[in-house]
Amino acid sequence: MAITLKVNGRTHRLDIDPATPLLYALSDDLALNGPKFGCGLGQCGACTAIVNGTAVRTCITPLSTVAGKEVTTLEALGTPEKPHPLQKAFIDEQASQCGFCVNGVIMTAKAFLDKNPKATPEQIRQALSGVLCRCFTHVRMHRAIERYAKEVAR
Amino acid sequence: MKRRFLPGAGAALHSAMNRRGFLKVSGVLVVGFSSFSAKPGEAQILQTALPGSPALNQVDSWIAIGADGSITAYSGKEELGQGIATAQQQLAAEELSVPFERVKLIYCDTGITPDQSYTAGSQSHPANFNHGNLAQAGATAREALFQLASQRLNVPVDQLTAWDGVITAKNDPSKKVTYAQLVGGRKFNLTLSATAKRRPANEWKVLGTPVGRPDLPEVVTGRFEFVHNVRLPGMLHGRVVRPPLVGATVISVDESSVQGMPGLVKVVVKKNFVGVVAQKPWQAMQAASRLKVNWSAGTGLPRQSDFYELLRKQPARDVLLIDSKDSEATLGQAATVLKTTYYHPFQMHGSVGSSCSVADVHGDEATLYSATQAVWYQKTTSAMVLGLKPEKVRVIFTRGSGCYGINGADTVTYDAAILSQAVGQPVRVQLSRKDEMAWENYGNAHVMEERAGLDAQGNIIAWEHESWIPSKGNRPGTGTPGNVVTGMLLGFEPQPFSPGPAQAPRAYNNNSNGVPSYFAGRVAGKAQGTGRIASEKALVHNVVSPFWTGPLRSPARLQNTFAHECFMDELAARAKADPVEYRLRHLSDPRLMEVIRAAAKAANWETRPSPKPNIAKTGVATGRGVSCVLYEGDNGYSAAVIEIDVNQDTGEVTVKRIWTAHDCGPISNPDGLRNQIEGGALQAVSRALGEEVTWDREKVTSVDWRSYHSLPLGFAIPKIESVLINRLDEEANGAGETSITVIAAAIGNAIFDATGARIRQIPFTKDWVKAALEKRG
């Protein structure tokens, strides 16, 4: 069955089982490296993409529920040459170790700050309460997000 | 799908043929200076390489200068997230006096790079930054370039200077020659020279500076290619079906149960290995969950509640680390004797991304994209698993999710290889969360008994340490694929276990930190420990584990340090001494004493015994604790002071602040070091407060992030301050596993300081702390 997907501003028609979680369409059919399979259970955040402005765990989101909606992945925020300010904050703070979790951290923070531009550090922390980083780069990641949040609030 | 070539392994693939080609057409011998003769000035080679590896003692194995002046460095130590690629690129740039960006680093591809065994155990910094390998290859290459330039320009070597690939006469800048003009596109044909001078640390321009990670722009924008993102033409997707219970074996597989499922390509059964291959990952997952496998009953598991007691009753292989032979007698004469037991659970690597590999096996050849920590051993053991010749197998390291030791990377590489071989096409396999967590090689549980005697003044006069450590399997090494689950399912045996008595220690070896820091460490008449206690004994009982085990960041060292450093605190409390002063009193190693002093100073340590006076028994109590280690007995000094809150009504422990001090010799990249210290410290907090593998009588029950508790990005993150002691004249030591080693003990000591309750078992969960507080009365 064909499904129409809007990802990063482009429309794709995929012939795919509509029960398939969005993650597989993104990482396999569309060959995107941003969203990642971490747990497949909605427990870690590694697969996060932004759907119509909300951070969504794509590993447990069936394609049928996102048909026609705007899906944004980490790739669409910025490029290595021109990173998005939040991505740049991660580079400036060297907020990564292995980097596997970074997609979930940035996309969750981005969606939250888009809706809550005046969020306090404590509120940001709460927003990330379901995201895991096993390298425990927490200190730098929060520093990067808060740096960006200050720019947004200004 | 087109493959992208990125720094690291992706690029390695790209340049493999270039390099080989380039070496073949070159072959102009650079020079034959006497100082480059192989012996006796030959550089120290830290280990021997497996067949097929570029020779470790040849400059060309490590450094290549292209016809265009490009500089490539080759290394057998890989980037796992710990920052070593950046530091190695800095090292090569420094030795060759070029900017960081001029060097391209290629690592861990058995088609190209030298065999340097594992990237593990905090060994990369000492291996490549001291007197051998990459550092000495760079120094030897530099010396050769200077000699050649001297001949070409007719200027003595000491009158030359180099920067950015150009060698210039110091007092006549018009006299200059480029590296490319001297050797570009040709081999050095030189043996590593021990006498070639490293760039002196006080003149470093690139090393020692906080260079950022070159991979970050691609990581944060979703361009970086992890092994999870390797896409080969014609690639299919595999999924494994692991036994439901520990020890269960395949009786039969009903292939008709999945017949006609969309996209299904093949069901693969080999002994107890079961897997499916499909066109799409989602199809493979569905086929795997639908496939009917008739499994035998499991072999059962011991009850978790009395597992620690059971360990002491097992047949054991004993190892004596140190024995002054008089410790028992001295304990008998002590004014006070203290005896306690500490417990540490099995813990997981628990990578955020479950392990993944892509294999392309066709005919008698295999190319494996793997996040293994040892590409050369993955090559030899994968050859065994596939029944191929090792020289026909190429393993290309491609970064995975941070592993912290042996996660599922090795086992999933076998999974992908077997499935690819079965279908003759490239296959990608990523484990499910449960398959990753239920079957990984856990960090070992430990039972640790400590016994010590004090004299009338409270000084320690004798100390005995005795531990029981269960293990099974390990890293596969060069020839034991049965050390991980897939190898076992395919019929390979794990390394054998044979019980036996201990031999007297022949040399001092504190690699496991089984010997407390306060021991004199006297073996064969020579004291090589870091402390002053002369009446000393440390005995290890190795027993069989019901689960696979393997190195988890700071293996055994974290567990032992937890016991030693908590016990030291108990002794200090008994002697009514300040914990910092009491440690210093029993130490002899000035560098270890220095990190303790530095951490205490940063923390504004108040000198007094623990626990705190006048503790209220309800509400929130605050306390501080200290701990220290010389990692592996010779590989990096670390100390920590921790401040915590204990909610005495709920038992909840909150780590508020961490002050650490580190001495790992000369610092290659201060920001990279801080990143490792911070990450290690917080990982240790998570492990100390909540992480524990759990099981019932048949299977592991901690199989996802609800049942295995990792502190998320939302937890109340403590403030961390690190003091870095930079010793330019010392050897380079490890830095990735030092902070993680000292945290658990410091937290335990802080809980005691705050509440007067001593908790001797990890993790310090709410319930456990609450129970200990109630027992306190």
Ligand code: FES
């Ligand atoms: S992979 Fe989707 S939440 Fe973990």
Ligand code: FES
């Ligand atoms: S940086 Fe490795 S999991 Fe977060």
